[in-house]
Amino acid sequence: MIQQIYPSPAHDFRYELHKDMHFAAAHYIPHPSAGDCQTMHGHTYFADLTIVGDVLDQAGFLVNFAILKQLVHGRFDHTLLNNDNAFGAKPEKRMPTTEVVARIVYETVQAHLDTLPHRPRCLQVFLRETPSSYVIYRPRSER
DSSP, X not given: OOOOOOOOOOOOOSEEEEEEEEEEEEEOOOSGGGGXXXXXXXXXXXXXXXXXESOOOTTXXXXXXXXXXXXXXXXXXXXXXXXXXXXXXXXXXXXXXXXXXXXXXXXXXXXXXXXXXXXXXXXXXXXXXXTTEEEEEOOOOOO
């Protein structure tokens, strides 16, 4: 169980949901400045999603926790991140750094949220790659 409080951006929504999860994945960074990380290696990533909104669905959810887990854990667990199509075909886009993985997680989750009639929003993705390194991805505000 992950028991940590994550930083959260200020907002004026009624509900703020957090979903913690982990996934094990391998990657390599095909760039000379990546040093040892040019060689394939793996991590157990820990993620926290911050979802906000003002309206709940008919079941009383902002978004079902199980769906969030499927979107992230179901997609990335036990994979080679470099093979995921979200990173694009161009070599400069195929850099599955923690920063880029956090953005892809956000895009994946928000694409699903955009299909929901009550329009929840993903405010941030916190992604820990190692015990001492993490990234927070926050999209630019549309308000």
